[in-house]
Amino acid sequence: MPLVDQNKNLQLKIASLEAEKLSQEEKITWITKTQETLKTMFQSIASEILESNSKSILGQVTFHFHSLFENLKTDWNLKKEEIKNIVSPLEKGLEALDNQIQNLESKREGAYSSLSSHITLLAEAYKELHRSATRLEQSLKSPLVRGSWGEYQLQRLVEMAGMEEHISYLNQPLTEDKRADMIIFIPGNRKIFVDAKTPMRAYLEAVSAENETLRKEKLKEHLSAVKERIRELSKKEYGRTQTDAFEYVIMFLPSEGLLSLSFEADPGIFQYALERNVLLASPINFLALLKAIAFGWQQQRMTEQVEKIVEEIKNLYDSFIELLTTLTKMRKAFENTIDLFNKASSICHEKIIPSTRKIQSTGSFSKEIPEVNPIETTPKNRDCP
Structure with a gap:
């Protein structure tokens, strides 16, 4: 083969090789650019995915804790209101109980302190009544x-006995067309x-009699008058006409001398x-009876x-039980x-925090990951609730 032809072939091959080299260099350049583009794209996508997942996880955890503490806060407010509703009646009950105890103690002291003066009052009443009888001797000659x-x-x-009208006694009531001077309630x-x-x-004639014979005669007349009053009072039958009445009627003689x-x-x-259901009473023994009845009313009160x-x-005890029950539920x-x-907290430590730290290790996030520590609880087998 002539050298000229060989030279042409070589030149053609050289040109072909240069074209192929140029083509390969363009492919290498395209691949390099493509790799850089894909790398940038993948980094961006990975960053977005990590950021999105991290935000989603943190958002869920935040929402969960927020709901948890909101429930805890709501429960505490409700329990606090329940405790307030229980404790408030307890305070009022204690105040009422203290006031009643003070009133009871004051009345008890007054009742027992007055007993020591009753004998003195009886003696004074006797003297006063005796003086009144003497002064009224002349005026008492009139029946009215x-x-x-x-x-x-x-x-x-x-x-004098300290009795209250319409509560302890009733003055001159009408009872089935019969008027009694008084009704004593017991x-x-x-x-x-x-x-x-x-x-x-x-x-009066017996008291002022000048000799014993006349006095005895007037005493018989006085006894006859008293018996006549007893028979009149027995015929009224107060105790038999009313079921709540005492069977005996008191015939009050306003002077000790009369009795x-x-x-x-x-x-x-x-x-x-007594055989005629009548009780004879003089001022002294009738006052003693009234004092006993008045004391009975004090004891009843x-x-x-x-x-x-x-x-x-009892209410206070029930309130304490309710309070303890509420505290147990709380x-x-x-x-x-x-x-x-x-x-x-365990979920955070086992799953969320490790994943978050891996994401943090890529260098894309710099915020510090907070620790969520569990709450230490006391033993449940304690005596108190």
Whole structure:
């Protein structure tokens, strides 16, 4: 082959090789650019994915904790309101109980301190009544005056005994067309009828008699007048017409002398009256009876106060039980909340925080990852709730 042809072939091959080299260099350049583009694209996509996942995880965790603590806050507010609703009646109950105890103690001291003065009052009453009888001797000769005087003495005695009208007694009530001078109410829904009688004419004449013969004669007349009043009072039958009435009617003689002279004339006068359901009473023994009845009313009121205190104590005990029950429920609720929080903390430590740290290690995020530590709980086998 001629050298010229060989040279041409070589030149053609050289040109072909240069074209192929140029083509390869263009391919290498395209591949390099493509790799850089893909790398940039993948880095951007990975960064977006990591950021999106991280935000999603952190958002879920934040929402979970926020809901958890909001529930805890709501439960605490509800329990706090429940405790307030329980404690407030307890405070009022304790105040009412303290006031009632103070009132009861004050009344008890007053009741027992007044007992020491009762004997003195009885002696003074006797002296005063004796002086009144002497002063009224002349004016008592009139039947109308004697009746008013007897009613006045009766009213004065109930006032001295500390009894209250319409509560402890009723003055001059009408009972089936029969007027009694007074009704004495006694504890237990019972009542005693009282009529004041003043057979004074023969009594005054006996007191002022100049000799023993005349005195004995007037004593018999006085005894006859007293028995007549007993028979009149027995016919009214107050105790038989009303079921709540005491079977005996009290015949009140407003002067000690009226009763003592009757007893002197006939020692069996009391038995005579009892056989006819009548009790004879003079100012001294009638005042003693009224004092006993008044003291009975005081004891009943004190018993009612004690019953109220017992009721308050029962309410207070029930409130304490309710408070302890609520505290037990609160403890259980707190324990459940702590368990849920510790479970969420465990999820963070086992799954979320390790993944977040791997993402942080790429260098794309610089914020510090906070620690979510579990809450340490006390032992549950304690004596108190």
